[in-house]
Amino acid sequence: MTQVTGAPPRNAKRKRRRGPHRWVMWQRIALSIGGVIALCLFFQVATRYWIDNPRYLPPFFDILTRFFQFFAEPVFYAQVWATISGFLIGLAIAAVLGTGLGILFGLWEVSYRSSRTVIELLRPIPPVALIPVFILLFKTGPVMKTIIVLYACVWPIMFNALYGVRNVDPLLKDMARSFGRSRSDVIRSVVIPAALPMIWTGVRVASTIALIVVITVELLIGGSVGVGGIINNARATGDDVYARFAAIIVAGLLGLLVNIGLGAIERRFFAWSTTTREG
Amino acid sequence: MAAPPLIDHTRTTGLRTVRRPRPPLKRFSLAWWLSQAAMTFGLLIFLLLAWQIAAWIAPNPQIPSPAIILGYTWQLFIAGGAQGMSSETAWFGHALPTVGRALLGFLLGCFWGIVLGIFTGLSRVFRYTTSWVVEFLRAIPTSAVLPLFIVLMGGTDWMRVAFISYGLSLYVLINTASGVASVDPTLILTGRAFRLSRPAIVWRIILPAAQPAIWAGIRIATIGATILAIVSEFMVATNGIGYQIQYNVGRFNLPAMWAWIVFLAVFGLILNFVVEGTERRVLRWHRNSH
Numbered sequence: 001m002t003q004v005t006g007a008p009p010r011n012a013k014r015k016r017r018r019g020p021h022r023w024v025m026w027q028r029i030a031l032s033i034g035g036v037i038a039l040c041l042f043f044q045v046a047t048r049y050w051i052d053n054p055r056y057l058p059p060f061f062d063i064l065t066r067f068f069q070f071f072a073e074p075v076f077y078a079q080v081w082a083t084i085s086g087f088l089i090g091l092a093i094a095a096v097l098g099t100g101l102g103i104l105f106g107l108w109e110v111s112y113r114s115s116r117t118v119i120e121l122l123r124p125i126p127p128v129a130l131i132p133v134f135i136l137l138f139k140t141g142p143v144m145k146t147i148i149v150l151y152a153c154v155w156p157i158m159f160n161a162l163y164g165v166r167n168v169d170p171l172l173k174d175m176a177r178s179f180g181r182s183r184s185d186v187i188r189s190v191v192i193p194a195a196l197p198m199i200w201t202g203v204r205v206a207s208t209i210a211l212i213v214v215i216t217v218e219l220l221i222g223g224s225v226g227v228g229g230i231i232n233n234a235r236a237t238g239d240d241v242y243a244r245f246a247a248i249i250v251a252g253l254l255g256l257l258v259n260i261g262l263g264a265i266e267r268r269f270f271a272w273s274t275t276t277r278e279g
Numbered sequence: 280m281a282a283p284p285l286i287d288h289t290r291t292t293g294l295r296t297v298r299r300p301r302p303p304l305k306r307f308s309l310a311w312w313l314s315q316a317a318m319t320f321g322l323l324i325f326l327l328l329a330w331q332i333a334a335w336i337a338p339n340p341q342i343p344s345p346a347i348i349l350g351y352t353w354q355l356f357i358a359g360g361a362q363g364m365s366s367e368t369a370w371f372g373h374a375l376p377t378v379g380r381a382l383l384g385f386l387l388g389c390f391w392g393i394v395l396g397i398f399t400g401l402s403r404v405f406r407y408t409t410s411w412v413v414e415f416l417r418a419i420p421t422s423a424v425l426p427l428f429i430v431l432m433g434g435t436d437w438m439r440v441a442f443i444s445y446g447l448s449l450y451v452l453i454n455t456a457s458g459v460a461s462v463d464p465t466l467i468l469t470g471r472a473f474r475l476s477r478p479a480i481v482w483r484i485i486l487p488a489a490q491p492a493i494w495a496g497i498r499i500a501t502i503g504a505t506i507l508a509i510v511s512e513f514m515v516a517t518n519g520i521g522y523q524i525q526y527n528v529g530r531f532n533l534p535a536m537w538a539w540i541v542f543l544a545v546f547g548l549i550l551n552f553v554v555e556g557t558e559r560r561v562l563r564w565h566r567n568s569h
Contacts, residue, residue: 124544
């Protein structure tokens with residue numbers, strides 16, 4: 001154990017560099033950018049000279065140009081918002097519901113054992129297989145999108161909450177009890193905070209699934225709703241092949257945004273936990 | 280105030296009143312079996328009954344009763360066929376092609392993911408060069424790339440296999456690369472001190488050490504394979520489970536659609552079981568070492 005009391009050592013004021021040396025960092029960034037440029041060039045050469053069929057697959061740089069043109073169109077923002085809102089609302093409801101169920105199952109064994117058969121039968125049904133069913137039952141609208149995202153996302157969050165609650169150090173619970181806290185108090189101030197990083201990991205897994213489901217729904221319902229709608233239905237608005245492929249880039253950027261956002265929240269709030277650090 | 284119970288199940292400690300737990304049922308007695316069965320199947324049976332009764336009281340053509348669905352499933356897959364589709368067609372014309380494509384895509388995707396992942400994990404330059412590209416490709420929801428595959432390869436079986444394997448290989452690649460890159464350097468140095476050749480180090484030290492991470496990727500891939508196989512059959516398909524679901528929705532033949540979903544549920548259940556068993560067996564040494 002190092003001594004932590006007393007005056008700080010003299011060089012404590014010197015800024016400690018975190019992470020690798022600056023030169024290594026620049027090298028890393030240069031290589032990453034190089035990789036991206038190489039991929040773009042490869043796509044360009046492949047689409048321009050190898051496939052060379054602009055009616056079906058236009059050259060990559062033209063697709064990129066179309067991608068930048070998106071930002072001048074007001075319709076585009078509405079479509080992106082349709083995707084994002086469906087994603088966020090479904091994920092939020094799934095997070096609340098999954099966490100609630102997971103905590104209930106984790107704390108009360110009987111409830112888990114009696115629901116287990118139903119869960120094990122429902123869970124393996126791939127959510128995308130249910131999309132046609134949900135379209136039929138709930139019509140094509142935001143409600144249907146929300147419900148299907150909810151169905152897809154509730155499982156990973158629920159199971160992570162369940163394992164998170166079960167893995168809470170029993171010593172912590174006993175200590176809070178021995179300080180005279182009531183059971184609900186222990187749950188509120190010990191169990192849930194200790195399980196939160198695990199639950200958050202579940203939310204992160206679910207967010208990837210949610211985005212896939214939202215875009216697949218939009219691809220299937222065949223209106224021009226959302227990013228998937230642009231990919232699917234460009235033909236209706238004057239055979240805009242460029243928009244079709246540019247929308248794939250938009251979908252990738254959305255996914256990147258979600259990853260970065262969730263990762264930032266994790267670093268900000270759950271940096272203390274070891275469960276979130278791996279993977 | 281109610282009268283106090285004859286048998287007092289509570290006792291008073293200094294702090295508070297604690298309810299004394301009821302003594303557990305004797306194992307393997309009749310009451311024990313009944314309680315186990317009620318616990319395991321009670322909710323399922325209750326929900327099915329509620330659904331069945333609701334279907335009697337307020338029949339809704341969009342949600343047939345469980346009896347109709349299960350009967351149709353039985354007819355379609357086991358008892359020879361239903362509504363013009365024989366059981367042979369259901370199995371060999373639709374179910375098995377989906378499973379076959381999913382399996383082929385799974386194998387190819389795992390192969391490419393592991394091979395590329397090992398290279399990515401071993402070479403730092405390669406890792407940095409591909410990091411942003413892989414990060415971006417992974418962020419694209421796989422279903423969004425399906426139209427690209429259709430344009431490139433047409434509505435063929437190979438297109439579907441390529442699509443499935445592309446989607447899965449990214450997950451396997453990322454897991455393999457991070458597993459390989461985080462192998463304890465002491466292990467590798469030990470191997471070098473024993474004058475193992477580089478391939479031998481990769482094969483006998485790095486790969487076994489990275490196995491848990493690789494298996495995590497493969498596990499995601501098994502679930503993903505079914506999902507992607509079905510997604511790929513929603514567009515320009517002529518057979519497969521995904522095609523059947525969409526086709527029957529389009530014809531409002533809803534018992535058939537639900538029958539295929541029941542089939543998927545059972546299939547997923549078996550798949551989960553197999554994967555978990557394999558993983559437990561393969562990684563037994565790893566768990567024991569902790």
